[in-house]
Amino acid sequence: MNKPKMIIGMHLGNGYGALAGAWRMPWVDPTNYTDYDTRVRQAQAAERGKFQFIFLPDGPSAVSADIDFEAPGFNLDVMMTLAAVARGTERIGLVATGSTTFNEPYNLARQFKALDVMSHGRAGWNAITSAGDDVAANYGVRIPSSADRYGRAHEFIQLVQSLWGSWGKDAWVHDQATGQFAKSEEVAPVNLSGKYVASRGPLYIPPSEQGQPVVFHAAGLSNNALSLAGRYASAVIGAAFSIEEAIEHRTAFRNAAEAAGAILMKSSSYPA
Ligand SMILES: Cc1cc2nc3c(=O)[nH]c(=O)nc-3n(C[C@H](O)[C@H](O)[C@H](O)COP(=O)(O)O)c2cc1C
Numbered sequence: 077m078n079k080p081k082m083i084i085g086m087h088l089g090n091g092y093g094a095l096a097g098a099w100r101m102p103w104v105d106p107t108n109y110t111d112y113d114t115r116v117r118q119a120q121a122a123e124r125g126k127f128q129f130i131f132l133p134d135g136p137s138a139v140s141a142d143i144d145f146e147a148p149g150f151n152l153d154v155m156m157t158l159a160a161v162a163r164g165t166e167r168i169g170l171v172a173t174g175s176t177t178f179n180e181p182y183n184l185a186r187q188f189k190a191l192d193v194m195s196h197g198r199a200g201w202n203a204i205t206s207a208g209d210d211v212a213a214n215y216g217v218r219i220p221s222s223a224d225r226y227g228r229a230h231e232f233i234q235l236v237q238s239l240w241g242s243w244g245k246d247a248w249v250h251d252q253a254t255g256q257f258a259k260s261e262e263v264a265p266v267n268l269s270g271k272y273v274a275s276r277g278p279l280y281i282p283p284s285e286q287g288q289p290v291v292f293h294a295a296g297l298s299n300n301a302l303s304l305a306g307r308y309a310s311a312v313i314g315a316a317f318s319i320e321e322a323i324e325h326r327t328a329f330r331n332a333a334e335a336a337g338a339i340l341m342k343s344s345s346y347p348a
Contacts, residue, residue, distance in 0.1 A: 085129040085171070085313070086122045088157075089149045091115060096146035109147055115157050116164035129169030129200060131313060132157060133294070137210045155187050162195035171200035171292055176232040177225050178206055178215050182275050184232075185239035188289045189281045197286030201236075202294050202313065203304075205229045226300040228272035233291065233308045235275055238266040240288040242278030258282075297328050306332025 091108035092098040099106055108114045119130050132154040151157045154172035162170055170191065174184050184201070192199035205225035206212070212219040219225075244262030266277035294313035295301035305312050312329045316322035330340055 083128045084126070085131050085169070086127045088115065088118060088122075088130045088132055088151075090147050090151065091118070092147055094149075096142070096149070099147045110152065112157065112160045115151070116161055119161040119165050119168060123165050123168040127168060129171050130161070131202065131292075131294075132172040133202075134173035134175070135206075135208075135211050136214065137208065155191065158191055158199070159194060162191060162198065168198065169200055169290075170195055170198050171202055171290075173202040173204055173294065175206040175211075176203055176229040177220060178211065179232075181232050181235040181273050182239065182277075182279075185236040186279060186281065188236075189240055189279060189284070192284035192286065192289045193281060195284075197284040199284070199289040200292050200311070201289050202292040203229065203233050203236075203308065204294055205304075222298070222300050224272075226304055229304055230307070231268075231270035231273050233304075235266065235268050235270075235273055237288065237291070237308075238268055239275060239277050239279045240283075242266055243282050245283055245287070248282035297325065302328055302332040303336070305329055306334075306338070307336040309333075 087094065090099075091111065091114050092104055093101075098104060099109065105111070105114065122130055132151050134150055134154045136150060137148075154174075158170045158172055161168075172188075174188065188199050188201045205222075205228070207219065209219050220228075242264055244259070247259050247262035249256045249258055263278050266275060268275060268277075290310050291308050292311045292313060293301065293305035293309035295305060296315065306329065309329075312325075314322070314325045314329075316325050333340060
């Protein structure tokens with residue numbers, strides 16, 4: 077019988093805490109917002125405390141609703157933060173949000189794979205489509221329809237995973253004796269072109285120890301989110317406020333994964 081094992085992640089926002097007024101607490105350094113050493117110390121504490129991963133959400137929306145008194149909830153730049161944290165930790169997983177609407181697949185694939193290599197296989201990508209005109213305004217556009225956001229997300233994730241896989245496992249030879257750097261036959265362009273995104277590839281980054289970053293999806297229960305997560309996500313970050321609600325969400329995401337063809341491990345010890 078499989079023994080259920082709880083995996084605990086820690087949400088790491090702006091360096092203060094989850095609440096918008098946390099920066100005013102007397103025991104909090106009010107300059108944490110821009111202090112990367114603080115982020116590293118927080119991640120080290122999470123690692124010591126046996127958390128499996130830290131999760132850095134990202135908008136990026138302009139400023140908080142009440143910038144006079146409230147700190148924005150996000151990191152200055154999630155990839156920069158995780159790069160700093162990667163160098164100061166050894167085991168903890170490093171998960172950040174990356175929008176499929178306001179990025180190009182090649183940029184995002186390169187950043188997350190570089191992080192994965194740098195951290196020796198600890199990177200995870202929370203693939204989300206972004207919501208809200210406040211975020212879209214930073215890119216000079218209105219937020220696209222759900223159909224367009226999720227249509228692009230399907231293409232985007234496939235393209236990113238293809239780019240991540242564009243180097244074979246043993247492609248990087250780096251043999252000084254023979255002078256061979258890499259096996260060209262194991263480095264292949266992806267040549268993918270869809271309705272929304274396209275890339276020739278390949279990347280120029282060899283696989284990390286875990287092969288590729290882990291794909292996450294953070295969502296509620298919209299049909300589009302369920303089918304995206306069901307198809308691509310190895311982990312889902314949800315927002316449930318009771319055990320019953322959490323079970324409902326878990327069941328919905330499991331059903332979506334099975335509908336997409338996944339064969340899930342079952343444990344008789346999990347609550348029904
Ligand atoms: C726990 C949780 C974390 C989320 N984190 C992010 C995030 O970091 N960035 C973001 O743009 N959206 C985030 N979202 C929003 C979702 O990606 C999604 O846009 C939202 O649930 C609306 O769903 P819809 O796009 O299917 O309408 C998060 C949602 C949940 C439930």
